[in-house]
Amino acid sequence: MAHFIFNEEHEELRRTVRRFVEKEVAPFAQEWDERGDFPSAMFERMGELGFLGLHLPEEYGGQGGDLVSYIVMIEELVRSGSGGFPMGIAVQAGFVIPVLEKFGSEQQKRDYLMPSIAGKRIACLGITEPEAGSDVSNVKTTARLDGDEYVINGSKTFITNGLRADYVLLVAKTSPEKGYKGFSLFLVDKNLKGFEVGKKIEKVGMRCSDTVELFFDDCRAPASALLGKRDEGFTQIMWELNGERLVGAAGTIAGARHMIDLTLDYIKQRKVFGKPIASYQVWQHRMAAAAAKVEAAQNLVYTTLWRFLRGEYPVKEIAMCKVLCGQTCFEVADDCIQAFGGYGYTSEYAIGRMWRDARLHRIGGGSDEIMLEIIAKQMGL
Numbered sequence: 001m002a003h004f005i006f007n008e009e010h011e012e013l014r015r016t017v018r019r020f021v022e023k024e025v026a027p028f029a030q031e032w033d034e035r036g037d038f039p040s041a042m043f044e045r046m047g048e049l050g051f052l053g054l055h056l057p058e059e060y061g062g063q064g065g066d067l068v069s070y071i072v073m074i075e076e077l078v079r080s081g082s083g084g085f086p087m088g089i090a091v092q093a094g095f096v097i098p099v100l101e102k103f104g105s106e107q108q109k110r111d112y113l114m115p116s117i118a119g120k121r122i123a124c125l126g127i128t129e130p131e132a133g134s135d136v137s138n139v140k141t142t143a144r145l146d147g148d149e150y151v152i153n154g155s156k157t158f159i160t161n162g163l164r165a166d167y168v169l170l171v172a173k174t175s176p177e178k179g180y181k182g183f184s185l186f187l188v189d190k191n192l193k194g195f196e197v198g199k200k201i202e203k204v205g206m207r208c209s210d211t212v213e214l215f216f217d218d219c220r221a222p223a224s225a226l227l228g229k230r231d232e233g234f235t236q237i238m239w240e241l242n243g244e245r246l247v248g249a250a251g252t253i254a255g256a257r258h259m260i261d262l263t264l265d266y267i268k269q270r271k272v273f274g275k276p277i278a279s280y281q282v283w284q285h286r287m288a289a290a291a292a293k294v295e296a297a298q299n300l301v302y303t304t305l306w307r308f309l310r311g312e313y314p315v316k317e318i319a320m321c322k323v324l325c326g327q328t329c330f331e332v333a334d335d336c337i338q339a340f341g342g343y344g345y346t347s348e349y350a351i352g353r354m355w356r357d358a359r360l361h362r363i364g365g366g367s368d369e370i371m372l373e374i375i376a377k378q379m380g381l
């Protein structure tokens with residue numbers, strides 16, 4: 001039986017997304033990983049199917065659903081066995097689009113939100129810098145108002161979708177002397193003079209998602225590029241980041257569940273010393289323990305989500321979800337690849353790729369240590 005946060009409409013959506021994943025994503029996961037890219041046309045395909053705006057209002061081309069619908073989609077996308085594809089989609093549908101909907105002007109909604117929901121414009125999110133990863137307060141990129149333009153200088157790194165994106169949702173300092181209170185958000189078009197895209201960063205996992213550096217050298221953006229209120233960018237982006245951490249945790253733990261499913265199938269048929277691997281108690285217990293950990297972490301995510309949907313803002317529990325799901329997923333991935341033996345370490349089976357992809361969850365979007373810092377602070381430490 002599905003968890004109580006899901007209703008029949010969600011389950012119907014789940015079946016639809018699952019069919020799409022089985023037909024149009026999973027068969028290509030290995031090829032995309034080897035190529036280090038997935039087709040940009042997948043954004044438009046996802047837009048066509050309504051998947052990029054599931055939880056966005058219909059007036060902007062969304063489906064008018066709730067956050068749970070979006071979670072259903074992410075849970076199903078990770079079952080493709082590709083980590084990089086859902087990550088690229090999540091940056092667009094989970095980070096940038098909701099910020100545009102919440103803080104964008106009507107003009108920005110027409111120019112950016114609607115074409116992004118349709119998958120016709122691709123977005124990336126620029127927060128991290130070479131000296132500002134965990135420590136976001138150290139962002140050095142500045143945007144100085146000069147007449148009716150902002151002059152942007154600085155650089156960003158590790159930017160997902162950065163190579164193919166049409167624009168970036170950029171975090172820059174507009175009042176450097178005000179610390180956290182001096183950040184603003186901007187929508188910066190890739191074709192502006194002074195905006196350069198660096199070379200693709202080669203990664204251990206999530207290989208089909210493009211990751212780049214971005215450079216701004218006296219890049220002049222119109223004053224209308226400001227998104228939301230000047231100097232309130234930090235609050236605006238943190239609001240979004242917390243919601244996305246929760247969704248990310250749901251995707252991470254759904255990935256762990258999928259790895260268990262794949263492993264159970266494998267160990268039931270692969271024989272060692274004349275018996276299926278699954279007949280050995282050590283593997284029965286290992287899989288049982290993995291399933292128990294996944295169940296516990298997933299229930300924390302659903303309960304936290306249920307509170308979030310009721311207007312609570314449970315920062316501590318969201319951080320708990322992120323750290324617990326990231327760690328559980330990687331532990332489960334490690335148990336699963338072990339069960340596949342040497343075959344798990346080859347590209348013949350998806351489990352090796354999933355094991356590589358799983359490692360990022362403990363680093364990206366706020367590392368384990370940063371999540372534990374948040375939890376400790378909330379505990380009064």
Ligand SMILES: Cc1cc2nc3c(=O)[nH]c(=O)nc-3n(C[C@H](O)[C@H](O)[C@H](O)COP(=O)(O)OP(=O)(O)OC[C@H]3O[C@@H](n4cnc5c(N)ncnc54)[C@H](O)[C@@H]3O)c2cc1C
Pocket residue numbers: 091124125126127128130132133134135157158159160161203206211360363364365366367368369370373
């Ligand atoms: C594949 C990939 C995709 C990404 N996509 C994006 C994107 O689209 N947009 C974007 O803006 N960013 C993106 N990032 C950046 C990502 O969010 C950062 O890598 C992450 O926040 C960590 O920052 P850092 O890499 O600078 O590590 P650092 O901040 O240098 O941290 C290094 C280590 O020190 C630890 N540490 C830091 N502070 C403390 C502390 N106070 N106490 C104890 N330990 C500490 C960290 O936990 C970590 O283990 C991406 C990263 C990767 C790898």
